[in-house]
Amino acid sequence: MAIRAMRPSPIHTDxxxxxxxxxxxxxxxxALARALAxxxxxxxxxxxxxxxxxxFIDLLEAHAGGTKILFQxxxxxxxxxxxxxxxxxxxxTLHAYATYFAPISPWRDLLENMEPGQAVWGDQYVPVxxxxxxxxxxxxxxxxxxxxxxxxxxVFRDHRRQASLAVHYSSHHAERMNARVMPLLxxxxxxMRQALDVNRARMxxxxxxxGDASLLxxxxxxxxxxxxxxxxxxxxxxxxxxxxxxVAIRIRARDLLDFGPAEYQHRFLSRLQDKGWDNVDGxxxxxxxxxxxxxxxxxxxxxxxxxxxVQDLRGVAALFPTSRRFLVLFRPRERQVPDKALEIQLxxxxxxxxxxxxxxxxxxxxxxxxxxxxxxxxxxxxxRAQMRSxxxxxxxxxxxxxxxxxxRMLR
Numbered sequence: 001m002a003i004r005a006m007r008p009s010p011i012h013t014d015x016x017x018x019x020x021x022x023x024x025x026x027x028x029x030x031a032l033a034r035a036l037a038x039x040x041x042x043x044x045x046x047x048x049x050x051x052x053x054x055x056f057i058d059l060l061e062a063h064a065g066g067t068k069i070l071f072q073x074x075x076x077x078x079x080x081x082x083x084x085x086x087x088x089x090x091x092x093t094l095h096a097y098a099t100y101f102a103p104i105s106p107w108r109d110l111l112e113n114m115e116p117g118q119a120v121w122g123d124q125y126v127p128v129x130x131x132x133x134x135x136x137x138x139x140x141x142x143x144x145x146x147x148x149x150x151x152x153x154x155v156f157r158d159h160r161r162q163a164s165l166a167v168h169y170s171s172h173h174a175e176r177m178n179a180r181v182m183p184l185l186x187x188x189x190x191x192m193r194q195a196l197d198v199n200r201a202r203m204x205x206x207x208x209x210x211g212d213a214s215l216l217x218x219x220x221x222x223x224x225x226x227x228x229x230x231x232x233x234x235x236x237x238x239x240x241x242x243x244x245x246x247v248a249i250r251i252r253a254r255d256l257l258d259f260g261p262a263e264y265q266h267r268f269l270s271r272l273q274d275k276g277w278d279n280v281d282g283x284x285x286x287x288x289x290x291x292x293x294x295x296x297x298x299x300x301x302x303x304x305x306x307x308x309x310v311q312d313l314r315g316v317a318a319l320f321p322t323s324r325r326f327l328v329l330f331r332p333r334e335r336q337v338p339d340k341a342l343e344i345q346l347x348x349x350x351x352x353x354x355x356x357x358x359x360x361x362x363x364x365x366x367x368x369x370x371x372x373x374x375x376x377x378x379x380x381x382x383x384r385a386q387m388r389s390x391x392x393x394x395x396x397x398x399x400x401x402x403x404x405x406x407x408r409m410l411r
Contacts, residue, residue: 035063036187043188047195050202050316053085060167060188061087064181068147068168073319074112076160081111084163084315093144101140106131107150111164114154117189121178122150128171146170151178153185155192161319163196200320222330224257225306228272231255233325242330248294248400257328261404264292271303272326291333293407295363295399299330345409350393359386363399364406 042059046052053071061069068088074081081102083094102108106126114120128148131137141147147168156163165185169177216223222239224232232255235243243251248260259265267290289300304327346352346360362372369387373380387399396402 032183032187035184039063039184039188040191043191043195047198048202050199053315057085057087060184063184064167064169064177066146066169066173067177067181068144070166070168071155071315072164072166073316074162074164076112076162081105081108084319088168089144089147093140096140101136104134105136106134107152107166111152111154111166112162114152114164116154116157116162117193119151119153119182119185119189121182122152122166123171123174123178128174141168149174149177151181151185153189153192155189156196156319163316163319165192196316196319199316203320216327219329224328226257226272226326226328228324228326230257230269230272232257239330242296246294246296247398248296259292260294260400263404263408264290268301268303272324289331291407293364293403295368295403298333300333302329302331303327304329342406342409349409350390352390352393356386356390356393359383360390360402360406364403 039056039059042052042056046056057069057071061067069086070083070089071085072081072083081098083098086094089097105111107122110120110122110125131148137148147170149171150166150168152164152166154162154164165188167177167181167185169181216225216234216236219236220238222236222242224235224239226232232251235251243249250258250260252258257268259268271290289302292299292301306325306327342361342364343357346357352360358376359372362375367375369380369383373383376383390402391397394402394405396405
């Protein structure tokens with residue numbers, strides 16, 4: 001049977017017309033237990049099938065009786081409340097709330113500062129008489145009718161987002177309605193949070209990269225799909241081959257793409273986390289390529305944002321937006337080294353000898369130690385000794401650090 005077809009009797013906390021007060025309290029507790037059992041079953045189903053959150057809201061409305069319900073998400077970074085699911089409110093009201101009224105809601109501070117799992121009666125924080133004097137009430141709630149009192153629950157909260165569930169009703173029956181709704185929301189708090197945790201895990205574990213990964217594998221240019229933290233989600237064979245022989249670039253623990261020198265890594269991560277990528281429809285002025293120089297060559301690194309189809313979570317997706325993904329491409333470039341100017345800088349700044357300068361220039365041009373030994377007609381032992389001297393004079397420890405230093409001198 002569909003949930004929408006079920007109309008259970010609302011929970012009554014008033015004394016029954018007949019029987020003792022003790023019997024009435026026992027009956028109320030039994031009714032509450034039955035209502036929570038039904039609601040818990042639907043919440044558990046919504047954990048694995050998010051379409052069932054809509055059924056949950058229907059069932060809550062049926063048990064609460066004579067109410068309007070709003071299940072909403074709040075993003076702390078952009079200070080925006082987003083309605084996810086609702087019952088009883090018109091589309092006009094929901095649109096006006098999301099686009100204008102949410103930031104001026106008298107209940108806003110209360111919603112933002114509630115502790116996870118906390119249920120509150122709004123009238124105790126914002127008296128109805130005060131609410132009735134506000135633009136929020138007169139232009140938004142008053143046309144709706146029977147929504148100027150509420151009981152709310154902070155369902156979920158992390159460092160950036162939170163979700164709240166509010167049940168609205170008429171202030172003419174505020175005490176009776178709060179007594180009916182408060183036990184329901186308090187009894188739902190833990191189960192709802194657990195279900196949302198499962199929804200979030202479901203989104204984070206999804207792998208909608210098949211099409212993009214196939215395109216990536218067809219490229220001969222080294223490339224990878226990464227998330228906004230630099231974690232490699234997929235890499236093509238060209239990149240894996242390069243990583244195997246490179247002295248600089250690596251895929252580290254937790255699949256993190258490591259560019260080698262700290263300067264390169266910092267610039268890479270800064271661009272991935274640039275908030276400009278969050279613009280509407282991904283629109284932004286693209287940044288130029290990152291230029292990186294390694295002993296095996298110089299590369300222009302392009303970072304291209306990828307728009308993914310968001311998994312349908314029917315409303316609660318607003319709580320768990322898919323993180324940004326990027327296609328990272330390493331395109332070989334010809335390394336330009338102005339020999340004379342660089343020779344002068346190396347001699348003056350680091351007091352390198354002519355032989356040491358020839359070694360540095362060769363490495364900057366992409367030559368290997370073996371190749372330089374053959375072209376210069378010197379032994380590997382001699383070049384290694386010169387390399388140790390260059391490292392000491394330039395305060396570097398590896399070829400990749402030396403090449404990075406030369407690159408900065410050329411700017």
